[in-house]
Amino acid sequence: MNLVVLGAGESGVGAAILGKQKGYNVFVSDKGEITKKYKKVLLNNEIPFEEGTHSESKIFQADVVMKSPGIPDKVAVIQELIERKIPVISEIEFASKYTKGIIVGITGSNGKTTTTLLVNHILKKANLNVGMGGNIGASFAQQVAENNFDIHVLELSSFQLDGIVNFAPHIAIITNITPDHLDRYNNKFENYINSKFRITENQTENDFLIYDADDEVITNWLKNNKVKATLLPFSLGKELEEGVFLKDNNIQIKYKTEDIIMGITTLALKGKHNTKNAMAAAMTATLLKVRKDTIRESLEDFEGAEHRLESVLKINGVQYINDSKATNVNATFYALDSMKTPTVWIVGGVDKGNDYLDLMPLVREKVKAIICLGVDNHKIVQTFNNVVDLIVETAGAEEAVKVAYKIAEKGDAVLLSPACASFDLFESYEDRGNQFKQAVREL
Known part of the structure; x- marks a missing residue:
């Protein structure tokens, strides 16, 4: 062959x-x-x-x-x-034939890396024989070749799911679906949505689909399409018959029994989107029979993903935050939503057909200045020039950080959250984040 x-x-x-x-x-x-x-x-x-x-x-x-x-x-x-x-x-289709391990597949427009890291962290803490791969870390195929893991936790992009035939995770998670990568889907949002839902197309009645019940795109798709897997939603807003929800600021799981996992104030990662990531991870660990205490401890001491709302340094009372992994508007929405102080926002790069209007209320409320970090910034300037008094265009991470240093005052934050791909000025979002961190350290 x-x-x-x-x-x-x-x-x-x-x-x-x-x-x-x-x-x-x-x-x-x-x-x-x-x-x-x-x-x-x-x-x-x-x-x-x-x-x-x-x-x-x-x-x-x-x-x-x-x-x-x-x-x-x-x-x-x-x-x-x-x-x-x-x-x-795709590689995940090829490799899945050769493993007897349980597969946890995690997809979504945002939050999939953090959720993957969280699930892996909990399962490792429970001393399970687990490997993490897919769109993050080592390739799934190489792990199947070289290790004998009982559980594979895979971050899956829509591109990886496009190439499947029989691939079926035992537990699938869809964190959320917002417009992204539409250039690869003939600019049709429904093509991208269908691509994400391929994660569940080969699942059976013995498998599980964990998803955000507050996400209209997901819930509408589920209304109109049949899914064989057991549905386990999570929600910040409503109490569910089965799934994970908030009650009195506690994360509560209802599946076969009802359990309080923990209060959200003790979660290591802050912000509503991270509460959702924690809910999806807690549900997964529960299905894999991990003890409640282990889940709680893991969610309390988790350190987060690099380049995702990563605190870099505090200089002269100004906190510098690296969110270079925010390559679409929705990810930046989460970042701005979690800011508690006046913010100097560094934004821009390769625009994937972004609509920045979704960010308008948050920019009005939180952003005191915008620093553009891209080759072509006219869309950002056009959208926000009536809302933000100061917009500066820069041509590299070092210049952007120096300008931010001049603008920011004690008690402010400087947030790199580009809402765009990085390929105009950088090799990757990691390269962009690393250059930003280096520039902050050199201030």
């Missing part, structure tokens, strides 16, 4: 290793340059590869093609494979 892997990043190289282990003839093809780290792994594993081109003669000999999530379906080579009826799948 010939396995062709398109894209030699984390998921591609992981799938190649697993494929070789399972007896496939593996060939890896990357249209770009393969990074040193991954090239070394391919050479060490004696896996043939090419870079800078896609040799169609080799690719079209495949019995199955594993496509990296970054490659859109509309590129010519993928279209040709589909026409030739050669199956094109």
